[in-house]
Every structure is written in structure tokens, then in C-alpha cells.
Amino acid sequence: MQTDPAERGARPLPGARRWLVGPMSAQRAALYLSLYLLAAANWPLWLELARIAGAPAELARLALGMAGLSMAATLLVLAPLAWTRAARWLWVAVLLVAALAQYYMLVYKVAMDPGMLANVLQTDVREARDLLSWRMLAALGLVMLVPSWWLARLRLAPAPWWRQWLGNGLLLALALVLAALSVALGSRDLAPLMRNHPALRYLINPAAPLFSTGVAIHERWFSRPRTLVRMTEGAGLGASYAPAQRPLLFVLVVGETARADHFALNGYARDTNPELERRDVLSWRQVFACGTSTYASLPCMFSPLGREAFIARTQDYENLLDVVQAAGLAVLWLDNQGGCKGVCERVPFADAIDGLDAQQRARLCQGGECSDEAMLAGLDARIAALPEAQRARGVLLVLHQMGSHGPAYYKRSRPEQKRFAPECRTEVLSDCDHQALINTYDNSIVATDAFLARTLDWLQARAGEQDTGMLYLSDHGESLGEYGLFLHGMPYGIAPDAQKHVPMIGWFSAPLRARLSLSTDCLRAGLDQRLTHDHLYSSMLGALDLHSPSYQRALDVLAPCRKP
Template sequence: MVLWLSLYLALAANWPLWKELARIGGAPSIYLPQIALMALLTVCGTVALLALVAWSRWMKPLWFAVVIVAAVAQHFMLSYHAVMDPSMLANAMQTDVHEARDLMGWGLLSHVLLVAALPAWALWRVRVAPMGLLSQAWRNALLLVAAVALAAGGALAMNRQLAPLMRNNVHLRYMMNPLASLYSAGAVALKPLFRHSRKLIPVSGGTALGASYAAQARPPLFVLVVGETARADHFGLNGYARNTTPELAARKVLSWRDVHSCGTNTLASVPCMFSPLGKAAFEARKDDYENLMDVLQAAGLAVFWLDNQPGGCKGVCDRIPHAFAFDQLAPEVKSALCDGDECLDDAMLRGLDERLAALPAERRAKGVVLVMHQMGSHGPAYYKRSSPDAKRFVPECKTNALAECSHAELVNGFDNSIAYTDRFLGKTIDWLEAQSGRYDPALLYLSDHGESLGEYGLFLHGVPYSFAPEVQKHIPMVMWFGPRMRERAGLSPACMEAGLDAPLTHDNLYHTVLGVMDVRTPSYKAGLDALASCRGPAPSASLAPSPSGRG
């Protein structure tokens, strides 16, 4: 049964791997030997895995569970061209029922039935004769040793072909099914047991408000919108053929055109973009560090995180006031904007004045930083990310089974979600302008990562960063300043306009926000402040009342 199941899974559950090897190899004379070698390694690895659990009456349920895992993994690899690396599995384990629901469907069920029906029948029919412990142990050990020896021999014999193939195509190791899924899930589940207890390293020591707060007529109100799954090349502001961003264009925002993310999924990007460490140091860290929100709170400002992602803030908001958008919404608002606990982003604008009023008055008197974490363009159900009156591009894909839609329908659904984000940001700017009598307002929008819409056969996101396509890393970044906030920060409009093609990353967020908010702290680096070169001395007039206007 171990040998039969291993051969069956290699044949029935590894089509993404065989297709990828054929794509990489080009000619049959190149890829057929590679497929044969990878098939040998996959079969031997699966034999070794199944032999390890061939011990008791529970072996058949365990083997069937492996078949189900293989079937589910192949469905997602075929449908979305995902790879089963630890980062993808960690992100999947943090997906809640609402996000997971969008990935389920008849396509998944039919694929699982297609792959699992035959082994389910075979496992049900076969009778496994009971053996003594010693007899079972030596048989299993012999099978395990034989599988390992055969795999090692094959790899050694074809090392000349295997070494460059695996070195230049790291993702192939995460397409060996079911080995990759089980390895990655185990790595994520067991990692906490083998790492040292993380300490929280403070970075907010010595933090203080700058000179602009000494005689301010109004406190600053800074809104940071964390976008979800938005692509820079689908923003009309950045030259996209479709005008997906008319509301932002009408408000004369600044749009940077060469910005890249820290990761290709929310779990990787959001904690990284708020960290003072930068991408390289963040990924190599052995302890946890305070983040941007901790520093702003330590400075004495009122901070608040409002989440419209069921998956939450990934730990960034744990030590500051925070809430979900669907909390405290009136029933009629929920019925109009929400499907269960999943809401359109406009829900974050409902009751916003009351949420801010609940923050400590002494902190609000100094300044407010509000973070709004969008649902944005989260796939694969792009059609759910825009309201009916915002659907300008039709027909759009109306299913989460993306393979059932044409490329044009898929792009239409995604572009409608971008247009909805544009309208949401426009409304947020209008709300900020309405606060100008009490605050000096500004807004920064920055997406967490991009998205694949079929380019190179890839869909969604989450491909390991080192070989992820540009569209999963190239993200939009937009800023808007009320005139008094711009003057308060001493920013030159002409200088900012001239720098919109400067290359930026998530590493710049931490330092740019601290610079705009005039928060002095030892972890601030002017070289990573995207606006530092455009900042001059703030004129004294900036602290006096002036007419409201767009900037």
C-alpha cells in the first residue's frame, strides 16, 4: 500500500510540478529526464513518509489524510499557481473562515474527489494484516532505508542536472506534493518549539514631540491607510490606461511610482513595514521589536488602529487602542455594507468621529494618528471588494474560481476594486478636510503587497519574495496634505513633485511618518525619510489659522 500510494500520488497529484519542469526545460530532451528524476525523488520521499506512520490501525486514516492534503494542495497550485512554502502555509494558518470561504467552491470539491476517490476505495477495501512490533519495525525500517538510498543514488547520479535546476529554481522544492505541504506545515507548527523565547526590544526610549508642537494652533491629524493587494500599475495616477483613480486625481495627491513591498503577503509585509529595522534586519531578527505605533504612542500622541481585515493587524496594534470596522456598526449599516463580519471599506468611515472622540483628550490635544487597514483588493473574490455603484468595468469575474473567467473579466473585477479604493480614499480626504477647523490633516496610503492576475500563469500573491514577479512587489503609495499640515512640516510642493520617481520601499514608511509628524526618536533615520530632502524650516505662519483647501 505504501508503494502503491506513493506511485499514485506522484502521478495524480504532481501535475503542477511536471508542467513547471516542462516550462523551464523547453525541449523534451531536457525536461523529460528532469521529470523522471523529480518523480523518483517524490516517490521515494512519499514512501519514506508513509512508512514512518505504518504502525497501527490508524495508518489507513493517516494515509488517507495525506491523500486529501495532496489533492487540496494540487488544486491551489493549479488554480492559483501557489507554492507550498512555509510562508504560504503560515499565511494560510492565519486565514480566518471569511477569507477561507472565498477560496472554497465546487472546483476544490471536485478536484479533491477526482484525486482521492480511487485511493479512498483502495484503502477501504484492503485488509492490513496485524504484525508483531518487531516484525513491523524491521519491515518499515527496511522500506525507509531503501527509499532514502534510492533517492540518494538517483540524486547523486544526476547531480550535474539536479544541482543547477534546484539552485536556479528554488520554488520547485515547494511543488513536490504532498511532501512540500507537510514539510511546510510542520515547519510552521513546530517552529515555536525550537526557537528561544522572544523578548520585546524597546525602541521608543527617548521619544519626544518636536518643536512644531510648542505653539500649535491645531494638533495634526494623520491618517495612514494600509492598502491590501493593490498594484501600482493599475493606478491611473501612475499611467495605467484605465482611469481607475479619478477621485485621487481630483484631489491633487502625490503618487510615487517606484515603490516596492517588504513581502508578498500580509503576514510578511504588515509587521515589516511598521518596523524600524528594515526588510533585511527584520527578516533576520531573533527577537520582537516595538514598532511605529509604539513610538507614536510613546511620544504622547493619540493613536488608533481600525481594521477591516478579519485577519487583524498581525501583531502591530497589540499595544495600542484598536477595533474592527464591523464593531459597533448600526444594523442598517451592516446590512448595506457587510456580508457577515466582512465589510466594504466604507464601513471604516462610519462612526469615525465617535471613535476618535473616545481617545484620551490630553493625547488628542497633541495630535492623532489613525491607521485604517483595508480589505482593499483581497482576492480571489475581487467582485466582493466593490459596491454595485462602483463597478465601472464590466463584465467582471463573479466567482472565486478564477480559471472559469476570461482574463478580461478577471482584470475588470480587480480594477473595480481599485476604483472602489480610489473612492474610499477620496471620501477619507473629504472627511479630513471637514476636520480642518480642529486639526491640521494629512493622509498616506501604502499597499502591503501586489497581486498576480495571470501573468506568467500566476494568480493571487504569496510567491516567495526572491523569485516573486514584479507585480506582487510593485505597490502604490499616495500622499495628501492639507495646506496647513504641509506648511507645518515645512514641505516644498515642487520638491515633492520632483521626487515622485524616486525608488522607495516599505523601509521608508517608519521614518517618513516620524518626519511628517515631527516625532524625535533615536531610531529615526533621515536618509530613509522620503520627504527629508523637501523639508525646510516651518514658517511661524503655519501655526496660525488659514483657509481650508486641497494640497
């Protein structure tokens, strides 16, 4: 019986079907999938190489060497998973990781280093929701649809366990040989390339995001120092806490994603600080962060160690809040972000939305996200719940902002705070007109300005009974398209200043200045000195007039301006 030629052409040939969907060994399937990922999920790497390379011949040499390393790295990921029963579903998970990583690397120009993945692992639902879009789903489908269909139809040939072990071992050996050949044949080009552009290693997909996730998980849950080094011994109240002295009330505002160069107080041409400019505040203009993400910066800025020692530490240490509480003051951490990253583990804590009535929630917490001003609602009642004996001496209140958290900057300001138009109304920042993106970010700074002004109003209303003060300091900055970069979280050594240069603003009531013998003229004269997050710990102890063996006068911004 003859078959119609058209029918023969419509059906795949048996050999093609066998080549495509099996039965085949899991190792061969892993090899095919590695080739696909090399071509379809490494576009950030190829585009960065094209930007770096000069002549086409140089690009070809670099791409060939990096292709060998990337293929080897992908095989090292897939080979241990090449078991006939569970392989396909594990590979679908790898495809999802690769597709997500490529999307964020292309759209936000980030590198998948351990610091970035540690930050991702601590992202809460509100922050994650801002990153979702139909474009992201389309990008995932573009990478995942065809190989997922193939994996669903794939028939993996069964094999005895010893053959599986042997096959996986050979696949791992192939990966190592391929990596060795790539290095040996291309070392003349690859060695200077990786030395001069270290972020390239974190563009190799999916090996880099999987490796970085493993490192972040290990650091976070398995290798964290278990010994807590006490820093509270010897902490106590200074001379200003005499029996007849009024209690102290100090607010430390931890800003989020704020850039110093977008504050009008620091010389920015736009009026982003309309309310603070009418108040008697101090703005230090040259302050630099511990890290480029909340995960890296927040524990570091509250630490007594300083950035370098904090990164190199082998044990956990008590922090500023522990010392303030041990000295005898009441401490409260109020959060409108993704948590305190371990800083507030041993002091009272509350979320901004906690305790708000239905009317307050409707006004301040629309769409499941509270504005920063929700932290000021019911604040007197929150403080009244703190231990009375400590309150009688003084209170340190820490307010952790949502601030200018991206990419949904347009959500961070209310309609009356949108001074600059048009706005960027998408989370895909590379799609925005650059000026619209700047407008949206600047409106979020206007919202922070209004929040700080309301905080000062609240403090001034209590100045008749308490000595009040405030310090605002952002955790890190933000890239807004400069050098093709968006958001934050770049490795510190190669991150631009936009991600590290942060605002710091202080306000001290007249009674507090008298209590501390502070010279305002002296403080204003030092507003251009270069400072870092390292100065926060001792400066806060100085502002609260607390003594501790961990205090360092050289890192206290206020110390040179205290009158004898």
C-alpha cells in the same frame, strides 16, 4: 459443484482481492499509496518540468530524477505513520493535504513554500470562503475518492511492535536510498535544474506543503523570539507640539493587494482613480514591498529595521505604533482584514464591524463582509474613546483595508463602482477571460479610490480644528495571469514585480504643510524616486513630527522637502 463462468468473472479472484485490500503490512500499503500520490497528485510538478525542458529526452531525464526524489519524499512522510491502528486515517489526512495543494498550485500557480503556508494559516473565515467552489470539491474528489475507498476497505495485518519498528525503519531506509540514487544518477541534470528553478522543490506533493506547514507552525508558535527589544526609549514630540498648537490627526491606510501599475495616478491608461485625480494628492510611482503577502509585509513595513535586518532578526522589536504611542500620541488600529499580524498588539484595536448598528451593518456589511467604508462609520466616537491627554496632542489612525483581496475581486466593488465590464464572477481565475479578470480587478481599485476620497473628505471636515494628513501604502501587489501566475505569495526572489510594485499616495492639508514647513513642489519633484517599505517608518515619524533614536533621515521621504 461447478460455478457459472459469468459468476466467476463477476467476482474478484482471491489473489487479486488479497493484493488489493489485504491483509497486508502497513509498510506495503504506504508503498502503494506513495506510488499513487506520485502519479495523481504531482501534476503541477510534471507540467512545470514539461515547460522547462527542451527535447523529449531531456524531459525524460528530468522527470525520472524528480520522480525518484518525489517518491522518496513521500515515503519519508508516510513511513512514520505506518502503524496498523491509526495509519489509514492519518493517510486520508495526507491525501486531503495533497489534493488541496495540487488544486491551488494548478489553479493559482502558487508554490507551497513556508511563506505561502504561513499566509494560509492566518487566513480568516471570510478569506477562506472566497476560495471555496464546486470545482475545488470536484478536484478533491478526483484525487481522494478511489484511495479513500481503498483505505476504508484495507485490512492491515497486525504485527508485534518490534516488527513495526523494523518495517518502518526499512521503509525509511528505502526512501533514503532512493533519494541518494536519484541524486547520484541524475545530479548532472538535477543540480542546475534546482539551482535555476528553486520553486520546483515546493511543487513536490505532499512533502512540500507538509514541510512548509511544519516550518510555518514552528516559526509562528514555537521559535518566535521571546525577547521584545524596546525601541520607544527617547521617543518624544517635536517642536511643532507647542502648547498653543492645534492637535494633529493623521490617517495611515494600509492597502491590500494593490498594484501600482493599475493606478491612473501612476500613468495607467484606464481611469481607475476618478476621485483622487480631482484632489491634491501625491503619488509615488516607484515603491516596492517588503514581501509578497500580508503575513510577510505587514510586520516588516512597520518595523524600524528595514527588510534585510527584519528577515535576519533573532529577537522581536517594538514597531512604529509603539514609538508613536510612547511619544505621546493616541493610536487606533481599525481592521477590515485578517488582523494586524502582531503589529497592533500593544495599541487599541477594533474590527470594522464592531460598534455598527443594525442599519449600518445592513448597508455596509452584506454577506458577512464589510466594505472598507464601514471603517469610516462612527469614527468620531471611536476616537473620542481614546485617552484624552493623548488625543489633545494628536491621533494616528491606521485603517487596514480589504482592498483588492482576491480571488473574489468582484466582491470588492459596489455596483456603482463597476466602471469596467464584463466582470469575472468566479474565484477560479484561470477560467476567466483575461480582459474580464482585469476589469474586475480594476473595479476593486476604483472602490479603493472612492474609499480614500471619502477618507480625505472626513479629514477635510476636521481641518478647521486639527492639522490633518493621510498616507496610503499597499502591503503587496498581485499577479493577474502574467506568466501564468495568479494571486500573490510567490517566494520574493523569484516573484514578478506585479507582486512587489505597490502604490503609495500622500495628502497633507495646508495647515499641516505649514506646521511641517513642507514644500509641495519639492515633494512632486521626487515622485519617481525608488522607494521601499523601508521608508515608511522614518517617513511616518517625520510626518508626525516625532523624534526617536531609531529615526533615519535618509529613509524619510519628507525630509529633503522641509524648509529650514
